Amino acid sequence: MTPPPGSLLCAEQLRKVYGPTVALDGAEFSIHPGEVVAVMGPSGSGKSTLLHCLAGIVTPDSGTIMYQDRELSAMSDGERSALRRSDFGFVFQFGQLVPELTCVENVALPLRLNGTPRRPAEQAALKWMERLEVDDLAKKRPGEVSGGQGQRVAVARALVTEPRVLFADEPTGALDSLNGERVMELLTDAARTTNAAVVLVTHEARVAAYSDREIVVRDGRSRDMERAV
């Protein structure tokens, strides 16, 4: 396949089946650097599976995924893991912070997985925590901070490696609207300043409103609303 010009990550004809359920059935996707794309659709439509495929966590049964000029779908598990460590960042619905590590250690974790020594990793982590206005929580454990704070720590963790693509799966799903919007503002601002692309899976319109455009997934098929209109 030939990726659309200027696209950072794109996918074509993705198909993924889990047992009897068809999660993806010919989904398409593409994103440019610095772009925020919302992936919308009813629950069970295959949104999360699309995200997992794009992030190289899951390999599709068929179809191709291109990241820059490399074919993600053809890489080995080790290569994809390395790519996730270096080029991608992740935010999940419930933060998924490691409960026994302090917040700053959680944020520093992706850097440390990449081999950065502890001290510089934690310094970088603190910088990002400042940007997300949670630097005062550095020494606290995730169990001791509120949901909104925890999610901001999670965003800091996702951005600390300055990824090219940030994957966010219902990042505000567990938050009230005020906290959710604050997280979205900080997330999109931070992504814009680093020119990172953001793949934002959400079912909330007000969260999707932070995106540049949306694609809709229904029954495993995607629909790019910009091209359709």
Add this chain to the structure above:
Amino acid sequence: MSIGHTLLGLLEAGPRHGYDLKRAFDEKFGHDRPLHYGQVYSTMSRLLKNGLVEVDAVEAGDGPERKRYAITEAGVTDVERWLTTPEKPEPYLQSTLYTKVVLALLTQRNAADVLDVQRAEHLRGMRILTDRKRKGDLADQLICDHALFHMEADLRWLELTAARLDKLRQAVTR
């Protein structure tokens, strides 16, 4: 909401008398506010004038003569255009949206497309509001939020409707 488009859409199923049209409209859409026959008459004459319907037959009975209307080619195109054109996001839109969805189902069109198109339009509006909100002061933010929440409510309704399209289809085509 456009009564003209609605009546046109109803005609797509086949030619009808004016009175039948009123009954069909009342049954599908006019639960709380039935249509006056006068409204039907004036609308149909406007549509006739615009060439969107034609008189299929005239029955001379004991009472006033009864015209049977049929939709023209131009009328079908007009309905098509109306359905695929999203409504400007504004409060209290649902009756129009509901009519659109039901008509799409009645005319065997893809109702999900109607919803998707509308969602895209809503999101476009919400993006603009969100952007304004981010740049504006607190007053701006509060005003934008009000609009955003209303649009979000519409969108939620859209999603809910989309999830129940199959049931709705069964209900309206029964």
Add this chain to the structure above:
Amino acid sequence: MNARQWYRDLVMGVRFTVTGGREGWTRAVLTGVGVGLGVALLLLTTAIPSALDARHAREAARTDITFSASAPMPRADDTLIAANVDTEYGDRTVRGRELEPEGPRAPLPPGVAEFPAPGEMVVSPALKELLASDAGKLLRERLPDRITGTIGESGLVGSAELAFFRGGDGLAAYLGDQRVQRIDHFGDRDSGAEPLDPVLLLLVLVVFVVLLMPVAVFIAAAVRFGGERRDRRLAALRLVGSDSLMTRRIAAGEALAGAVLGLLFGAGFFLIGRQLVGGAEVYGISVFPSYLDPSPVLALLVAVAVPVAAVLVTLFTLRGVVIEPLGVVRTARPARRRLWWRLLLPLAGLAMLYPMMGQGRDHGNFNQYLVTGGVVLLLIGVTALLPWLVERVVARLGAGGVSWQLAVRRLQLSSGTAARMVNGIAVAVAGAIALQMLFAGVESDYTRSTGQDTTRAQMQVSVPQEVPVAGAAAEFAATKGVRGVSAYAEGYAGDRRSDPGTTAQLTVGDCAALREIARLASCRDGDAFVVRDAEYDTDTRKLAVPGRTLYLDPSWEGVPRSKEIPWKVPSGLRAAGTRIGMTGGEQSGFLLTPKALAADAAPALTGQVYLRLDRGAPDAMERVRNTAAAVHPLATAMTWSDTERSDRFTAIRTGLFAGAACVLALIGASLLVSQLEQLRERKKLLSALVAFGTRRRTLGLSVLWQTAVPIALGLLLASAVGLTLGAVLLRMTETTVRIDWSSVLSMTGVAAAVVLAVTLLSLPPLFRLMRPEGLRTE
């Protein structure tokens, strides 16, 4: 609060176990199996004393030949003559008796319906099977009699015992032999079982405590399986309106159900285990399943103690947990663990043992309650000290790689859980180290040198007086696998016919044989020598007067009259120098060449044949035994070894090893279960970490560290406590305290291997959980 409310809550808890769906069942079965294994082990252990009693009773009931001197019994119509014709096959002992009834009312031995006629025998089922098999071919040559029946269970002490009775003839002629006796009943009337040596009793006591303590710890751990899920369920109950006391009672009900299920499983495992044990033979000891009957009191104790303990442990665990309607809150930062009361336990244990220091084996039995209490307290001290130790050490652990950081932080957050997981292993290892140390220290006391010089001979055959030793020697020399034979006829000469005041040994052999036991200047057949200055011998000098008449085989008061053959000390007696003989001492007394002894004196002497074997010939020993049996039924063949160990000691030691192995395997299983449960709890988090690109190695290592750190601390503490306990026990038995490092290393090594195995076994599920599917929201 009334009793009905209590009952309702308990029943509700019980119902949760049964109706909790697949998850509830899994948890119930896990707990049931865990507790069941523990209960089965408890029951088996409590059955061991009664099994030994049963064995002992059977043994006593079939006793025929006693070594207590009694007046010779006259022949009557209710007597029989029994001869001990035990033999060995490979390393197994075959109990053999030759029976000759002397009248119609002669007593039948237990398990035998009819006396076998000469040329016939009845055998135990195990022996019958052996004789019929290829492996028993050589034994069949030795026992050629026709098999006419089998010995019933009442005549055997174990299912795998090898035994036979065969018909005898003319046994009266051998009544002088210690192994041939006339009896009128079977069974030892004054069952004078020799009491266990106090030190052996101490060992047995400590073995029991040491084996049962970890089982108790294990049961305590097993009732906690699935605890976190249960807490969440209880939280849901709070949400629908039950108060915190009710939830506690419901939890107690669940624990009760698990424990009762465990008792059922345990009874089942016990019955299965009993059959298995009945079919097996451990180091020559086998028992019948029916022997393994736990005493009713102990069984009842187990049946009551296990559920009660389960409930108590559950309530104790919930102590630090506040179950709120919306979730489980562990009291945010548990109070720092205090040291002082934890130290009290082992100190109290030491205090209980202290009074018995230096008691040794000569001051009667040790106080069983003090020993048990002291050892139990010391070992419980391990479980009390370990959480404190883990908390302190882990809090100080510093930075490292990511896997190390993950593990250390997790341990810091939940050091109690980690410590509980390894408590069982620590207790088992501490106990085992103490025991090993005690064994190693005491071993020398119970292992004595036989003095036998295995470089000069490997077997010795004693031939009865009736058999000419020269002929026997020739038979052995012709046996395949025998390289050399030294044959002697031995006897004693006394200064009087009966009850002599002075005696000297008399040994007849050819010159080559005599040179093996004394230094001779020259030797020809017909020569007679005397060794005057051997150690421990003063009588020979007095008796070695040429021409003096001595009496060979003199009689002693209280035993049947013996041969009392007069013998004149020869005139040409020459002096011979001492040499260490083959049995380790200096040979003393008169040494004669065959021609120097009058033929009529021969019946007073018994033959001893020493054999050098071809070590390469595998069946040489069996062939020698066959030859011995052919030479004379009462000829006995002995295999030489440098040292011999007390049999009882071996049995206890065997028990310890088997027990320790079972206990460690059991604890390993529980470790694995709780490890897997923890991993399942963290499924989502693991998947998230995988999304970040975390390597499998990192997470695998962190799991290893997470187990290895507390285990290392546990083993350290266990070694310290074990060595202390071992030293105290050694002091109690008045044995030099010596640290047996090899046993410390081997026991800690075994425990470390268990941890490694558990980690390895939990890796595949870990990697399965790390698959991205875990991120999917169901």
